[in-house]
Amino acid sequence: MADTSNPFLAPSTLPYQLPPFAEIRNEHYRPAFDAGMAEQLAEVAAITADPTEPTIENTLIPLERSGQVLQRVATVFFSLSSSDATEFGTALEEELAPRLAAHADAIRLDPALYARIAALHQRRAGLDLDPETAYLLERYYTEYTLAGAALSDDDKGALRDLNMRLSTLTTRFEKNLLADTNALALVLDDVSELHGLGEGEISAAAEAAAERGLAGKYVITLVLPTSHPYLASLTDRAVRERLLTASRSRGIRGGEYDNRELVLEITRLRAHRARLLGFSNHAAYVTADETAKSPEAVAGMLDRLAPAAARNAHAEQRALQNAVRDSGGDFDLAAWDWAFYTERVRQSRFDVDASAMRPYFELERVLHDGVFFAATRLYGVTFTERPDLAAWNPEARVFEVANDDGSPVGLYIADFYTRDAKRGGAWMNALVSQSTLLATPTIVTNNLNLPKPAAGSPTLLSFDEVTTLFHEFGHALHGLFAQVTYPRFAGTNVYRDFVEFPSQVNEMWMLWPEVLANYARHYRTGEAMPQELVDRIRETTTFNEGFGTSEYLAAALLDQAWHRIGADESITDVAAFEAAALAEVGLDNPVVPTRYASTYFAHTFSGGYDAGYYSYIWSEVLDADTVAWFTENGGLTRANGDRFRDRLLGVGGSVDPLAAYRDFRGRDARIQPLLDRRGLN
Template sequence: MAVPSNPFLAPSTLPYQLPPFAEIRDEHYRPAFDAGMAEQLAEVAAITQDPADPTIENTLVALERSGQVLTRVATVFFSLSSSDSTDFGTALEEELAPLLAAHTDAIRLDQALYARIADLYERRDALGLDPETAYLLERYYTEYTLAGAGLSDADKDTLRELNMRLSTLTTRFEKNLLADTNDLAVVIDDVAELDGLGDGEISAAAEAARERGLTGKYVITLVLPTSHPYLASLSNRAVRERLLTASRSRGIRGGEHDNRDLVLEITRLRARRARLLGFASHAAYVTADETAKSPDAVADMLGRLAPAAARNAQSEQQALQAAVRESGADFDLAAWDWAFYTEKVRQATFDVDTSDMRPYFELERVLQGGVFYAATRLYGVTFTERPDLTAWNPEARVFEVADEDGSPVGLYIADFYTRDSKRGGAWMNSLVSQSSLLGTPSIVTNNLNVSKPAAGSPTLLSFDEVNTLFHEFGHALHGLFARVTYPRFSGTNVYRDFVEFPSQVNEMWMLWPEVLENYARHYRTGEAMPQELVDRIRESATFNEGFSTSEYLAAALLDQAWHRIGADDTVTDVAEFEAAALAAVGLDNPAVPTRYSSTYFAHTFSGGYDAGYYSYIWSEVLDADTVAWFTENGGLTRANGDRFRARLLGVGGSGDPLAAYRDFRGRDAHIQPLLDRRGLN
């Protein structure tokens, strides 16, 4: 019998080079990884052994063309390891982590390759390069230098060992977190304990229980952040406490899924690696190649915001405590009470109950009439579902994206529902990255973790889930619209502290009048959300911002604290370190827990945001200033969308992002719009 060919070894023949998910089997992955790594090492060897003097074509372009088999298998494998993991995939990921780290080091620490890049960099002014190619050369030289290409052979050996160990530890951290998150889902025996939840939410809890073989019970699955959207609605205080306690227990219960030792070892090894590379800390190493440039710049900005946020949170806490007393209860407000009484005070102050919004936020209507509609109005693009194209899971839907003239833009894949095989949170990935050099199109994905109701019931989103969908779609548009020559610059391949900017801008359209009117319709009656409710939502825009800003800043500052540790510093207790770090910045209020505690802080210990979680609010300065620009210039118009697309989204990573921002805005960003938005004046 003939052995079926490995689908990763050649480009897909499906539309837009969509990976042939129906053909991919577990046994294809490891051989494709092995073949891909071997192929790329051979391609790099051909570059370094070329007797001709280095040129852009025989060095950088050759590097950009290398590793295509590895890229194909890695993008699929790691996309699925997040969105649809299996025991096989989890085991293989742990197996591959040190091998892939060693492979990356074999290229980035290759002395002969670095010498060719350095030679080109020294002669850069005489090469007559176009702007994108000049930036490519600058990025290669900077990244290889920071990666350690100039170290001694002995130091490179040490660096390789550190990188391999870190890759294993961060992979294990994510595996532990997923397992513990599933194990700690809260099981409810009596539906009466779910009082306050809507029919859709109760249906989702029943469906989650059924999938676990717990027929007749109800299961509340955990989300990635500390807080849970159901805390705002559940009237049973004991259930609220159980839910928040479960969330905060992840990674600290002992046993095989405990992440405390991993946190300590990861941060210690990152500090050692930073010193080896010539930096005082991992935070200094990371920010040196971001727009921030130094951890001091990050500390300065976060330090300006934290005191005002903490004061606002304390003021909000006093109002919530008063609401507790007015309700006839006699207890001190705890963290699991905050969201519930926030809704009580919000309703009393602004006559807004966010649970009243759910019937107006039916998933399909939000997607088609909100998210897609705003993109069409701004950019002229259209979205056509392609049920003939298969993604990785039956719940993942494929849409073809076309420009106004019918020319293809790419594919968008949406996977909205939570499942035990999917990690928490929401994110965007690129399955295929656009590059005119390689002739590749763009395929992007969005993953959310919306609770799936029973068959026949509508999927009604919370206010925050709608906002998340608009946010992640902003990343998707960035990936779809970037038009670059070199694959290194495709889509969202920009500085980490810039990447959140386009996605945050896209959030503005959620409440934009023409957009909201088009999608916020009652799922039963079709009636528009009442204007008075919309007005009250806007009036309450800064309500609870003290809490929201404090919980975010606590996580961002905790991330910085872990990564400002020096190589000679000793930390032995995760809880003590975390408590001291939060107390040092005045964000140690027990009623306002950090958005992520260390042992489930996936962004920083397994998600690539190490020393970079500050990026969200750093990017929000640009975002708020951009929202002000759209507002001043007529809002939802094609002229505005075309300008933003051409001067920012379309640039991808092919130039200095702050220069692109100045080209779009006409100046550097001002911080005042951010302070106004968050009530931090």
Template sequence: MSDSSNPFLAPSTLLYQLPPFAEIRDEHYRPAFEAGMAEQLAEIRAITADPAEPTVENTLVALERSGQVLRRVATVFFSLSSSDSTEFGTALEEELAPLLAAHHDAIRLDPALYARIAALHESRDSLAMEPETGYLLERYYTEFTLAGAGLSDDDKVTLRELNMRLSTLTTRFEKNLLADTNALALVLDDVADLDGLGDGEISAAAEAARERDLPGKYVITLVLPTSHPYLASLTNRSVRERLLAASRARGIRGGEHDNRELVLDITRLRARRARLLGFGSHAAYVTADETAKTPEAVADMLGRLAPAAARNARAEQQALQAAVRDSGADFDLAAWDWAFYTEKVRQARYEVDAAAMRPYFELERVLRDGVFFAATRLYGITFAERGDLTAWNPEARVFEVSNEDGSPLGLYIVDFYTRDSKRGGAWMNSLVSQSTLLGTPTIVTNNLNLAKPAAGSPTLLSFDEVTTLFHEFGHALHGLFAQVTYPRFSGTNVYRDFVEFPSQVNEMWMLWPEVLQNYARHYRTGEALPPELVDRIRESSTFNEGFGTSEYLAAALLDQAWHSIDADAEVTDVAAFEAAALAAVGLDNPVVPTRYASTYFAHTFSGGYDAGYYSYIWSEVLDADTVAWFTENGGLTRANGDRFRDRLLGVGGSADPLAAYRDFRGRDAQIQPLLDRRGLN
């Protein structure tokens, strides 16, 4: 195969350097990865062989320019491995994982390269650098040091082995989870078993069965968290029980997709690596380079919230048990009953019927008249769908985004529907990341996992799914707006415990009156969501927060527990470890299961949130404080949007995030708005 036939070996000539998906074939990936790694290592050798004294230009800038072929192929390959995987891609990913780990170690552990960075860092006070360049130097020195660049040669050999092994195990964990999630989808024979679901949800279940060649049956596909949105509606208690049981069975059934040994191996190896790098635990290693700085700071915050959340959940449980008795039933409330009776109590107490809201949340209106509308009002940007541009799957849609003056901003690609080739959950990726140094534009993507109804039927969203769409679009805005010099700082390349902040802020516009009135309209009649219902939704905002906060904190604390063990710990039983960890913090209520159990906790065992799942509520402190600022300053205005864009979103990763927050807010964030929001006062 000639170089010219491989689309990854040169920048794309398409609009915004959109990858030429129609031309990319399986046989292009491995040669491009091999060529990309070889090219980058040659570029690193050229840097270290330079006889001149290290400078910003011959070291930092050269390092930032390196690896462009590898960046192009890796971005596309790993985006597709999540959103549209194939057997070929899954097998190649397992093969590539240790090779890429070794490649990255060859750079980060290169003593000559580290010496040049360290020399620059030593003389930093005498260098005339722009603030972004100075911050780039700080980040490289810190990251290389934490990665082990200063270790002895023997320790580096051990570190490389650990990194390669971990890359293989985490890749296998994700592969197993996807396979088991598909295998455990709930198959039902009778439409009566779906009683309580709407027409669109029943249509989606029939369509999922058709795609699996199960005519006449109905399939409920699993979502990533323990709970499933259908649990709030299904009237058949045994079906609810089976659905939750299927969700919780992932990774623990024995056989090739069992993840229990992987959990033990991954945590053991991470603890060994942390000790090698001079840390007492993997949690200490991770938080050292986050805004939290120490696991003790994380434990302090989570520990402040957990007791109140557990108390609230127990009070909610008593109210739900009373609702069970009032319905004439005679059983103890179980985990699979919680969402169903929550909706009954919510409807009785606040007259809010979650199922009745779905017809007001039709996907296309939510997207165009809600998500896009809010962004236009706040930031002046506009969206034009580009049917002439091809993404990775026919269901993925491409939009061109322009600034208020008509200048181009980037492309936004959204892939809404679940399929067996897509991993669970919802997420944002960058396909092309803006950098003035490289002259690259911006392409960002969102992936959701909505159930796809049959052709001709509308896609009606739940309240939570609308929230998810606004949330993920907040990540997309962060990626679109960041304007930086260096690719290292592009888009959402910020601290992990800061990255969720912009996306959480964007959720506020979902219920903002001007936005809600524009998109929340009945898909048949066009009637707006009744104002009195909107008021009741707001009144009920802290309802069930005990459950919501408890299930989240249980997962965050479980993540911390796994990654607080030291290298000598002997953990042999995943279930026993989980039970002890949750009991230790008072979140071992069997009726309130953790949002993710270990064997399907993708965030922490394959998704880059290891010892970092606390990030969501850590960022929510900033989010709640920012929502208070917007509310105090007039809300959805262009002036407010410009300030948030210029001082926070546009910064990307090019400055300390907490300093950027202080510049935006005028002070550090306060925790009180978060406590008010979650009813934890």
């Protein structure tokens, strides 16, 4: 701890405690992790050595203050392992995974610490605690109990072994997936094979090839979901088939990147851990501490939606097959044809050409005149780019966020472009989390994976990419606005099946008339998107929802199936299990593949959504009901934004999320708006 040259050992002196990325070297990580873990164990030992009666001040407060060095190094390291992976970082992550699991268990399973928390919990009625502190005590007791703190010493030993092994396996899964995703990128020899793509997309494919030393060729990098945005535009059916086949081949080709055995072992070990902790399966263990409370409640909702979604998808499939025939095609519609012919039907039925939207969705306009504009109108916040502040990569941009009175909110870092070193998908992270106890500010990040065009060419987004940007920015606002006392409740530290709610609400502003008119302008002429095109886009809101809902529900139900396996069940064939699970719920349509197959299902096998991928549609019940509230109450107004900020975003995880929702909405959420939105009536 005396090594003052290590930037992690003290808070950063940069604005908002922005990590000094320019000073951070590989050799700083391991010593900082070592020092951070040792420091936190010493801090916990000091708590348990206190001979006086447990109080909030001598137990929970120092526990909340503990581990600050570890927190600083871990947030930076794991943010970069997702955004800018290196061989060094990947190797160190595999080394650290079991050590960090063991460290977490050393604290959560400490009998003396748990005894102090349990004693406080038993006396809670007489402690005269403020609501946030009372909830803090409740959360500590619940989380430590569920983590196994009350187990016998022998069972704790077995639990530690399971947790360490699982941490290693999930880290390896993510490493394999990134490597195989890069290895399976589609290499094309001639620009004619890209027919149907726009100028910017072709430029991005050429740029990706050049970065790989394949001058004169074109590379289409894979995205995390099964389907790829380019499938809607590529006219060459053979290229579409190759692209989708590459996507679905991840983790099943044999060799060092094959994830099938990892899937089997991860689910087996999770089932054994659940039994050790007193649950029938991993899904029961996970949902016990979510708003759903049980896998039966999850199944009740998903099983209600699946038949209608499958029925709608089959109707859409018939329409697409007719479109194939009408265009002169003499083949049965395949999975790689769905997006392509969907756009033809969309264009025919609604006169909406998805490719014609791209010129109106230029990244800078979408960001400044759409995403930021909506936030300013709702919440009064402003965004000022800070080129003087450096993030982890030159492509990552730093913005300072301020309230309308000039008071600081935090920093927002945007890293939009895909790289071989970046994992797939889109996400939000917190680099520094607000807490009045620690006097820490807020820094949040958004990562996307947009293909980067050549220098000088505009970045034109698809409709779905614009939606993703608004979605991830909703997470960012949640992280920026939460104002809490305790670090445990900062930002998006809420139940997993609630965390998607604020981000999904933020998607509504993408098509809100005032917002859309402000950003949807042609990148060359500056002309607004024609009103007739806007009207037709709105008419298509439930178009292709059978497919969209089916592919999502297939993944959510597959996640549940893997994690409802009991400890005594033996699964040996990933493909067979997957096929049976989808057939059981009627979502085994080969033309509508699951959004994520098991071997590249990062959410559930490495991303923390295990037995929790249902949370997107579970949260969407709240989201759709909230959109109805905004619509009924005047939409994009400061009064509405302030209410949402104060009663939902601003409380972070410091209150029960459903209680926060009732405080905002005045009642529990109703499911009807969701059914209307997805055409599932």
